Amino acid sequence: MIDLRLLREDPDRVRASQRARGEDVALVDALLSADERRRSSGVRFDELRAEQKSLGKLIGQAAGDERAELLKKADQLKADVKAADAERDAADAETQELQLKLSNLVHPDVPVGGEEDFTTLETHGTIRDFTAEGFDPKDHLELGQLLGAIDVERGAKVSGSRFYFLTGVGALLELALVNAAMAQATAAGFTPMLTPALVRPQSMAGTGFLGQAAQDVYHLDKDDLYLVGTSEVALAAYHMDEILDADRLPLRYAGFSPCFRREAGSHGKDTRGIFRVHQFDKVEMFSYVTPEDSQEEHRRLLEWEKQWLTSLELPFRVIDVASGDLGSSAARKYDCEAWIPTQGKYRELTSTSDCTEYQSRRLQIRVREGKKVRPLATLNGTLCAVPRTIVAILENHQQADGSVRVPEVLRPYLGGREILEPVTK
Structure with a gap:
């Protein structure tokens, strides 16, 4: 607030x-x-x-x-x-x-407008010309089926639409991504966290997810608990009702958790494959800093996200999200969007938001500086949303025979494997 x-x-x-x-x-x-x-x-x-x-x-x-x-x-x-x-x-x-x-105050430098009114800040990597390479790219689902990595038919049979199984190298690829992302975060000074996927109403409301985002939240009526759509919720509420000493800041956590989203407003969007799903795993960065340091911390989180996507050898761009597309708690938000060859456009893979004092006031988290006690600032940044990252890796690193080249950063977590080979023809 x-x-x-x-x-x-x-x-x-x-x-x-x-x-x-x-x-x-x-x-x-x-x-x-x-x-x-x-x-x-x-x-x-x-x-x-x-x-x-x-x-x-x-x-x-x-x-x-x-x-x-x-x-x-x-x-x-x-x-x-x-x-x-x-x-x-x-x-x-x-x-x-x-x-x-009342939503958080928008930063004065944020572009004004709706979803399409963002500002592109920078682009990275080279978009492959598959025509020049002599073949048409397959989409991630076709590749996933060839590799024995993705099974959406049985996912739908078991749980309904927008659910899936990761099988064989698909499951191993997820584990590799999570371990590599956690390794990067730990090296940057983040404390690794495994967080609850179920939280109380005050945790969900305190982070701002029961306002405009409430339609995408799963609620367990009998227990009055919510399934999180991001470990940001648990990481923000971790210090709820606490006063932190200034010499402890910045506090940085990297949380891993399953995430659940109803995708209530996405009927007909991204219905093929695993780009937009109801359940997925994610590694999330979260920072507690003084309000004066929040903008600089925001830039740091963005740099860590760029480092991650660069290590995956993905072409991507960074956008400054427009005011009408911000979540209620964010004063400013940067998205990193990877190029998806078969869609012919950039799609969001990671994002980072500066929530200033908005969440800390709602959650009663303060910092003590001498005799003075005041709200602090919170920030979050996705490091790896697994399914979307798998989509980008499969499509960008595919080869003509349906195999997929493994980025070097992931090879130590896949037993040194350099290529994911098709298991069916």
Whole structure:
């Protein structure tokens, strides 16, 4: 959530952020009004309580008719205090409810617009010319079937559409990717974490995933637990309700977990293969830093993602995501999109978001600097979303006979294997 003091001091900035996101600007004025009622009712309650205490002292010193009159006044004052307390609680609850609905402030350098209004910051690698090589590229599903690596038919039989099995070298390729990604993260100073895939509502709400993203979240009604769509949720809530000493920052974690997404708004999109699925595994980077360091940390996370994709020898570009395509918690987001040959376009493989103080305020995570305690900043960055990375590797490193060249970084995790050979013709 955003700082209410900032809202009061610069409401136009908050309105502009909401407008850039394409979200409800009226929410800003509703929150300002609720906050004013909260503060004024709090002052009114404090005044009445002070008057009540003073009256109590007078009653103790009075007698006869004067005491009777003061007791009568005390009864009325008691009712007034109770009403003021209820008004204060109602205004506070309304303020909190509206504050939780308000998205993070968009960074001023973020391009304004919708999904297609991003800015391309840089491109890396060379896109292969398969025509010049004398063959038409196969898509990842055909390659996966040739390699005995992907089985979507039995995935659908067992669990429904957008589920799959990774088999044989497909399963080994996932394990290689996870181990290689964790090795890179550990070398960069991240603490490896295996995180829960089920979290409580306060963890999910605290990270901002029960707002605009709620439609993509799986909820277990009987247990009131949520299946995470990213280990970001568990990593953000790891220090919930804690005060961290400044000398511990930055704190960096690399979490591995299964992830679950309903993909509610993706009917008809990416229905072939394993690019858009309901369950997948992912290695996620997460950082806790001081607010002053968040932009620099954001650039560091992006560099680690670029290092990873470069090590996989994939052509990719980096985009600055437009304001209308940001998640509610992100002030700014960079995506790394790999080239997918059979689609003829770049597709998102990793992303990194600067959430500034938005999540830490909701989760009550603060930093102690001497005698001062204040919210800190949180950032997240996908290092390896496994299925999409497998898609990019198979399609970009395929050969004419249906075999796939293994990037050097993965070979130690695949027993030195340099080529994935077809098992069927």
